[in-house]
Amino acid sequence: MLPLVIIGYTVLRFLIVRRKAQKAKVLKVDEIPHNFDIPTMPVGMANALLKERGSIFNDKGIDKFNAFTGELLQLHNEGKIEIESLDDDYRITLKDSSIINGKFSKNEDIYSLLFYVIGDGQQFTLNQLKDAVMEAKDVSKALDNWFNEYLETVKRWYTIPVADKISDNNQNYLIMTLLILLGYVNRKDWDLKIVLIALICLATVLLFLFAYRHNTNFNAEGLKKYIRIAGFQKMLHDTSDFKNSQLGDLILWKDILPYAAGFGLAPKVLKRLHQDFSDAEFVSTFGPNNSFYYDDQDGEDFYGQVHSTFSDASNRASNGSSSSGGFGSSGGFGGDSGDGAF
Numbered sequence: 001m002l003p004l005v006i007i008g009y010t011v012l013r014f015l016i017v018r019r020k021a022q023k024a025k026v027l028k029v030d031e032i033p034h035n036f037d038i039p040t041m042p043v044g045m046a047n048a049l050l051k052e053r054g055s056i057f058n059d060k061g062i063d064k065f066n067a068f069t070g071e072l073l074q075l076h077n078e079g080k081i082e083i084e085s086l087d088d089d090y091r092i093t094l095k096d097s098s099i100i101n102g103k104f105s106k107n108e109d110i111y112s113l114l115f116y117v118i119g120d121g122q123q124f125t126l127n128q129l130k131d132a133v134m135e136a137k138d139v140s141k142a143l144d145n146w147f148n149e150y151l152e153t154v155k156r157w158y159t160i161p162v163a164d165k166i167s168d169n170n171q172n173y174l175i176m177t178l179l180i181l182l183g184y185v186n187r188k189d190w191d192l193k194i195v196l197i198a199l200i201c202l203a204t205v206l207l208f209l210f211a212y213r214h215n216t217n218f219n220a221e222g223l224k225k226y227i228r229i230a231g232f233q234k235m236l237h238d239t240s241d242f243k244n245s246q247l248g249d250l251i252l253w254k255d256i257l258p259y260a261a262g263f264g265l266a267p268k269v270l271k272r273l274h275q276d277f278s279d280a281e282f283v284s285t286f287g288p289n290n291s292f293y294y295d296d297q298d299g300e301d302f303y304g305q306v307h308s309t310f311s312d313a314s315n316r317a318s319n320g321s322s323s324s325g326g327f328g329s330s331g332g333f334g335g336d337s338g339d340g341a342f
Contacts (some may be wrong), residue, residue, distance in 0.1 A: 035231030043070035043262035048150035070262025158222025
């Protein structure tokens with residue numbers, strides 16, 4: 001009876017997922033169409049949405065350090081912070097305190113930590129942040145919770161809870177099934193029937209797990225947005241293949257670069273843009289104090305410096321080289337209510 005229960009429960013779990021979740025297959029890279037519409041959701045949310053099913057590019061995993069760098073640029077574009085290029089540093093000034101999440105303490109919220117703890121209450125510099133990675137656990141945990149809250153929001157808005165739960169438990173269920181079957185096979189009085197039943201159980205479990213991986217637990221809205229964001233990521237990834245006429249106006253790239261940074265594609269995109277736009281055009285479009293969009297300092301651009309600083313903090317924290325601390329979130333999250341023209 002136990003093998004029959006295992007097979008029956010496996011089939012039931014799969015039918016629940018098929019009934020509750022979208023039946024559309026997870027699209028491969030070549031099946032995702034290019035999307036030229038600028039997303040309206042925060043960069044962190046876009047990365048969290050991709051992480052729910054994984055990046056469509058095997059070599060471009062979702063990176064919270066890139067995501068936070070992109071969000072800094074996005075907040076600058078929205079006038080909520082101001083990023084200025086200095087001679088050998090970058091200064092970030094708080095312009096809108098609404099980005100501070102009031103439900104966390106100063107050490108628990110990433111923006112409170114940056115502006116009030118590391119900075120002077122109004123601004124901080126990248127060099128100050130680099131020095132602060134000695135208190136790495138505070139910085140690392142604050143960034144973790146910032147991204148985790150986006151992940152939780154994606155699960156709450158764009159996935160089907162019962163399918164999500166089954167997905168999370170599938171690996172544990174497979175291990176449990178294998179242990180039970182192993183117990184049957186190890187019996188001294190086993191015969192060919194037991195071996196065949198065990199193999200049937202194992203094949204059933206593996207078949208349904210494989211089938212599930214080619215489906216998505218997004219709800220209808222989540223699947224729609226995933227395809228949009230994945231298509232936008234693919235467009236940025238393929239910019240080197242574009243004709244000059246497809247690049248559009250440079251002013252549009254000011255709103256696109258935060259997402260390019262969030263996907264870890266900013267250096268590649270900038271290299272392509274520099275092939276078709278002059279330095280004078282960059283300065284006139286972005287402004288003389290906004291060279292962090294397109295210029296290097298000491299051989300490393302703004303994106304790389306921010307990424308390496310937070311990555312260093314994370315590495316220090318994981319090695320236990322700093323004091324403990326809280327972690328927080330960036331505040332509210334906006335939905336992707338539409339698309340901007342590109």
